[in-house]
Amino acid sequence: MHPTAADQTIHGISSLDGRPVAVHVRGGLIESVKRLDTLPPEAVGLHVGPGLVDNQVNGYAGVGFTSGSGPLTVEGVLRATRAMWSVGVTSYLPTLTTHAAETYCHSLAVLAEAAADPATRGSILGYHLEGPHISPLDGFRGAHPARHVRPPSWAEMERFQAAARGGVRTVTVAPETPGCLDFIRRCTAAGIVVALGHHDADRATIDAAVLAGARTVTHLGNGCANTINRHDNPLWPQLANDALQASLICDGFHLRDDQIAVFHRVKGTERTILTADAVHLAMMPPGDYVNDVGDTIRLGADGCVRYPAQGVLAGAALPLSRGVAKIMAVTGCTLAEAIRMATANPARLYGITDRGELRPGQRADLIVFRTGRDDLTIERTYVAGHLVHDAVAGRA
Secondary structure: OOOOOOOOOEEEOOOOOEEEEEEEEOOEEEEEEEEEOOHHHHOOOOEEEEEEEEEEOEEEEOOOOEEEEOOOOOHHHHHHHHHHOOOOOEEEEEEEEEOOHHHHOOOOOHHHHHHHHHHHHOOOOOOOOOOOOOOOOOOOOOOOOOOOOOOOOHHHHHHHHOOOOEEEEEEEEEEOOOHHHHHHHHHHHHOEEEEOOOOOOOOOHHHHHHHOOOOEOOOOOOOOOOOOOOOOOOOHHHHHOOEEEEEEOOOOOOOOOOHHHHHHHHHHHHHHHEEEOOOOOOOOOEEEEEOOOOOOOEEEOOOOEEOOOOOOOEEEEOOHHHHHHHHHOOOOOOOHHHHHOOOOHHOOOOOOOOOOOOOOOOOOOOOEEOOOOOOOOOOOOEEEOOOEEEEEEOOO
């Protein structure tokens, strides 16, 4: 039986360099990481690394943060958080997709209450507003409901921040929408990280958005129409602009292998972030589901989530760990690089410095796992030094 107290020693192969280590945890922090010649027998074949950090989680385990499962509750947030711990995600940004202002305010207030609850153990880093200020065009809009798409409004953002107790940390926008460049400047001045996504902006507009403060791209290669001009489209200028980081959904559905390889080669490990883009259907049985705005969303037996009415994907149902394994298999990057793209890189984008790395002084958010070609097998998850998931003991 593994201890649940914060003071303990965790053995495994370091995800940083592939060498055996003993990670000593005290008071919820990593006290030391000591090299070993060999691992104890029970730790042979196990890796240890920082807990995964997901910057785009729309929902999980039947719980939607804005749509798909009815009004959000604190218990629902706790249930989703516990489910994410079981797949190695120890920190995340609940993501609100395009919806009515009243729904945003309700969800943000509930999320803020849940984030303050000791039961979530500080796993909620803030909130990601993926909309409502996105392109209204079919294809670029994706599965976001057209009736709720609207131009940026700083007054509305202030309303959202008030509901969120100041917790809105990032917002995804279409920079070509009226008034968006000024909105980007105001968000940046307020410390809100601006991402470009679900848009059809040209190069001049994208570059202007970067000058205004935009720093990253939400799921590069997605939130894009199926048919685009081969020269004039949003992909090339976002790839070409070195000031933009990019998040990638490497679940095997959202991007083809050659896209993953090219995107990573252009952006490099330091400017690439892995995200799951999980929706409430993650961990749910396959089938057709009707969300609270009346749209049918289909979860396939293969884990693919689609919006049949538009012929587009509608988020994902596979865990972030799948993306870690996928990008290694496709690009040949090391485990250390893949883990970094799912831990330290997203944490640093949002100014989070107390987690995401396997080193002394960091919060003891840790995963113990086995590697595989298609996924990581999460054996144990620790949040602030507390054991919150144990696959062997059946504890979660």
